[in-house]
Amino acid sequence: xxxxxxxxxxxxxxxxxxxxxxxxxxxxxxxxxxxxxxxxxxxxxxxxxxxxxxxxxxxxxxxxxxxxxxx
Amino acid sequence: xxxxxxxxxxxxxxxxxxxxxxxxxxxxxxxxxxxxxxxxxxxxxxxxxxxxxxxxxxxxxxxxxxxxxxxxxxxxxxxxxxxxxxxxxxxxxxxxxxxxxxxxxxxxxxxxxxxxxxxxxxxxxxxxxxxxxxxxxxxxxxxxxxxxxxxxxxxxxxxxxxxxxxxxxxxxxxxxxxxxxxxxxxxxxxxxxxxxxxxxxxxxxxxxxxxxxxxxxxxxxxxxxxxxxxxxxxxxxxxxxxxxxxxxxxxxxxxxxx
Numbered sequence: 001x002x003x004x005x006x007x008x009x010x011x012x013x014x015x016x017x018x019x020x021x022x023x024x025x026x027x028x029x030x031x032x033x034x035x036x037x038x039x040x041x042x043x044x045x046x047x048x049x050x051x052x053x054x055x056x057x058x059x060x061x062x063x064x065x066x067x068x069x070x071x
Numbered sequence: 072x073x074x075x076x077x078x079x080x081x082x083x084x085x086x087x088x089x090x091x092x093x094x095x096x097x098x099x100x101x102x103x104x105x106x107x108x109x110x111x112x113x114x115x116x117x118x119x120x121x122x123x124x125x126x127x128x129x130x131x132x133x134x135x136x137x138x139x140x141x142x143x144x145x146x147x148x149x150x151x152x153x154x155x156x157x158x159x160x161x162x163x164x165x166x167x168x169x170x171x172x173x174x175x176x177x178x179x180x181x182x183x184x185x186x187x188x189x190x191x192x193x194x195x196x197x198x199x200x201x202x203x204x205x206x207x208x209x210x211x212x213x214x215x216x217x218x219x220x221x222x223x224x225x226x227x228x229x230x231x232x233x234x235x236x237x238x239x240x241x242x243x244x245x246x247x248x249x250x251x252x253x254x255x256x257x258x259x260x261x262x263x264x265x266x267x268x269x270x271x272x273x274x275x276x277x278x279x280x281x282x283x284x285x286x287x288x289x290x291x292x293x294x295x296x297x298x299x300x301x302x303x304x305x306x307x308x309x310x311x312x313x314x315x316x317x318x319x320x321x322x323x324x325x326x327x328x329x
Contacts (some may be wrong), residue, residue, distance in 0.1 A: 025121055028127070031127045032161075040157060059119045061127060061161070062140065063114065063115055063117060064091040
């Protein structure tokens with residue numbers, strides 16, 4: 001199914017949760033924050049949130065200083 | 072007695088804050104922070120690059136540092152609030168440097184949007200430090216809105232042009248009953264020293280250190296300059312006079328007309 005991750009359309013497997021998506025992407029839970037359809041999802045809730053077609057997912061983390069654009 | 076800077080719930084002894092952008096590599100950030108005993112650092116929040124598995128900036132910031140995320144990239148209050156909430160969700164505490172910029176040429180902050188974001192986030196319990204164009208009336212509104220310190224710029228971000236806003240910053244120091252922290256544009260240690268001599272509570276430096284030939288030495292130079300300026304301020308600035316005043320006695324010269 002198609003979803004938007006960090007502003008880009010991607011095809012991901014059906015019926016997975018946010019925590020499964022993060023694992024598939026090889027990301028470290030401790031270092032990222034997930035926004036699902038503009039709602040911030042707490043780390044402990046990631047396994048409960050099922051991803052649906054056309055969902056908008058932002059995966060962000062910190063980096064050095066300067067300017068950035070997520071919006 | 073130790074000269075500590077109180078901001079919100081923190082007591083800070085090192086008045087040089089450092090931004091972590093533009094460094095040649097992450098280990099250098101760590102070396103700079105450790106060698107200069109930096110206590111407050113800023114970081115940015117942005118989308119994870121899903122195509123590369125780089126290590127994380129947080130691994131290079133000593134545990135005793137207070138991390139102050141900024142809202143760089145925000146073009147209005149709404150975006151700044153969104154970034155601030157995401158940063159808080161990362162679990163690094165509730166300090167946030169509000170940065171709202173919609174001018175790409177000079178990167179000057181939008182004061183009205185900054186005020187809006189400050190009002191919202193201070194209400195939510197954030198420790199808000201707004202980066203702003205040094206305007207006294209706006210600074211007073213930021214105080215009312217619940218800001219914990221005010222961060223006027225010295226000159227445009229990354230320009231290394233120094234304290235071009237000196238007269239306005241002086242007014243802020245005199246009239247605003249919150250720490251004034253000059254952020255942006257300080258290019259030389261003497262710029263930082265000048266800010267501290269004027270009574271600013273701290274300075275935030277990034278570009279001048281990160282892009283120096285030797286960032287560790289430059290950070291040391293800035294650190295010494297901040298300390299020197301602070302000591303000078305605490306001592307009280309010397310009085311300027313129009314004409315010379317001899318330092319040596321004006322009697323007993325080795326000449327006949329004495």
